Amino acid sequence: MKYYSLNHKAPKTTFKEAVIKGLAPDKGLYFPETITPLPASFFKNIDNLSDTEIAFQALHQFVSPDIPEAVLKTIIKETLSFDFPIVKLNESISTLELFHGPTMAFKDVGARFMARCLGYFNKNNTNQVTVLVATSGDTGGAVANGFLGVKGVNVVILYPSGKVSDIQEKQLTTLGQNIKALEVDGVFDDCQDMVKRAFLDQDLTSKMQLTSANSINVARWLPQLLYFIFAYKQLHKTHNEIVFSVPSGNFGNVCAGMMAQQLGLPIKHFIAANNQNNVVTNYLKTEEYSPQPSVQTISNAMDVGNPSNFIRIQEIYKNNFSKLKANLSSFSFTDTETKIALKEIYDTYNYVADPHGAVGYLGCKAYLKAHTNVHCVFLETAHPTKFLDVVEKVIKIEQPLPKQIKGVMNKTKEATKIGSYEELKSFLLH
Ligand SMILES: *Cc1c(COP(=O)(O)O)cnc(C)c1O
Numbered sequence: 001m002k003y004y005s006l007n008h009k010a011p012k013t014t015f016k017e018a019v020i021k022g023l024a025p026d027k028g029l030y031f032p033e034t035i036t037p038l039p040a041s042f043f044k045n046i047d048n049l050s051d052t053e054i055a056f057q058a059l060h061q062f063v064s065p066d067i068p069e070a071v072l073k074t075i076i077k078e079t080l081s082f083d084f085p086i087v088k089l090n091e092s093i094s095t096l097e098l099f100h101g102p103t104m105a106f107k108d109v110g111a112r113f114m115a116r117c118l119g120y121f122n123k124n125n126t127n128q129v130t131v132l133v134a135t136s137g138d139t140g141g142a143v144a145n146g147f148l149g150v151k152g153v154n155v156v157i158l159y160p161s162g163k164v165s166d167i168q169e170k171q172l173t174t175l176g177q178n179i180k181a182l183e184v185d186g187v188f189d190d191c192q193d194m195v196k197r198a199f200l201d202q203d204l205t206s207k208m209q210l211t212s213a214n215s216i217n218v219a220r221w222l223p224q225l226l227y228f229i230f231a232y233k234q235l236h237k238t239h240n241e242i243v244f245s246v247p248s249g250n251f252g253n254v255c256a257g258m259m260a261q262q263l264g265l266p267i268k269h270f271i272a273a274n275n276q277n278n279v280v281t282n283y284l285k286t287e288e289y290s291p292q293p294s295v296q297t298i299s300n301a302m303d304v305g306n307p308s309n310f311i312r313i314q315e316i317y318k319n320n321f322s323k324l325k326a327n328l329s330s331f332s333f334t335d336t337e338t339k340i341a342l343k344e345i346y347d348t349y350n351y352v353a354d355p356h357g358a359v360g361y362l363g364c365k366a367y368l369k370a371h372t373n374v375h376c377v378f379l380e381t382a383h384p385t386k387f388l389d390v391v392e393k394v395i396k397i398e399q400p401l402p403k404q405i406k407g408v409m410n411k412t413k414e415a416t417k418i419g420s421y422e423e424l425k426s427f428l429l430h
Helices: 015-021 040-044 051-063 069-079 107-121 138-147 166-173 188-200 218-235 252-262 279-286 310-316 321-327 335-349 355-368 384-395 403-409 421-429
Strands: 002-005 030-032 086-088 093-097 129-134 153-160 179-184 242-247 269-274 328-332 375-380 416-418
Touching (some): 069 107, 129 138, 138 166, 153 166, 153 421, 166 384, 179 188, 179 421, 188 421, 218 375, 242 355, 269 355, 355 384
């Protein structure tokens, strides 16, 4: 598979180079040159396929020939070492739980897959890579955990001091080995700006190979298409028309769902559920795309004012607004609505959601008002205890800590404080 840059000013490249570089030299996102639908027999026989067999068939074309089949099988087996269960709330709404991985956020799958690809490309120590990532919370933990101990890959995570939850901070700062945490005196945007500046700093990039580990990287983005196939497998016998409501921030997850649809997965419609960061909701209303500075909400992993993967969605629909609109709806919700939804989900279905999942649930409800006879699946993208403050205040029941979270809580934090780009640069070079 070859990948091209969506800025169209860089040469096509291989999967390997796309993963190592992250972004194309013209700063465009990479996109696969072809998407070959899976054979009809794949969907017919899906009940007889395990998650790892599904993953192999669905991902093979995107990584071939850079990752040999046997290696891909191993990478998939190690990546998918937990479950992706559907929990039915009622006849019209289910949730797909994507939080059973080691850091209890859906980003675990992409981070683990990408780490193992980079580890394979570096097997002879020829491609030393530094993964540089800014996090507002969840990405950092998933990346730190996914890349821990991968040979030849150093990970540097920037997070805003005092702006991530205790659990999230522990997940980023207690692992040691090849994982370094930088505690930035500032907000998330400051971390993000420093990372962007590093990628553009030719003095720095001439001395080291830097790459990103957010969803702009194809190896982190593409494996997410599996979630939609796993959900289909669990629901297709009882429901013909499946709609997905995806709590969206950078739009990597919903865009991966659209890739699954391109592979032939029968998905009726997508809903991008947004908090008050509603650029895409507004775009679908007005056909005008106007990025905004991000605003802080209780579903903070979706506080994104200029979603980086939206350009990939535009590519899938060849910039055809009416085609996109026929396949994607978007709704945006306030924090107050999100809290009411959390309580409603608990009171009505005895289910504890997290704030991101609650936004997804609201997306389902909004869509179902005008569409009957469909089954809406909202993605539960994080475990509720990762947002303990909000969840316990709203449902007024103490939540037991899962073992993944307990495991990090009494470990010792190790982080280096920085306050400027110069400090980041000297940290990277020493
Ligand atoms: C990252 C994240 C999202 C948003 O996913 P995108 O792919 O960026 O749209 C939603 N929920 C949680 C919990 C996340 O960590």
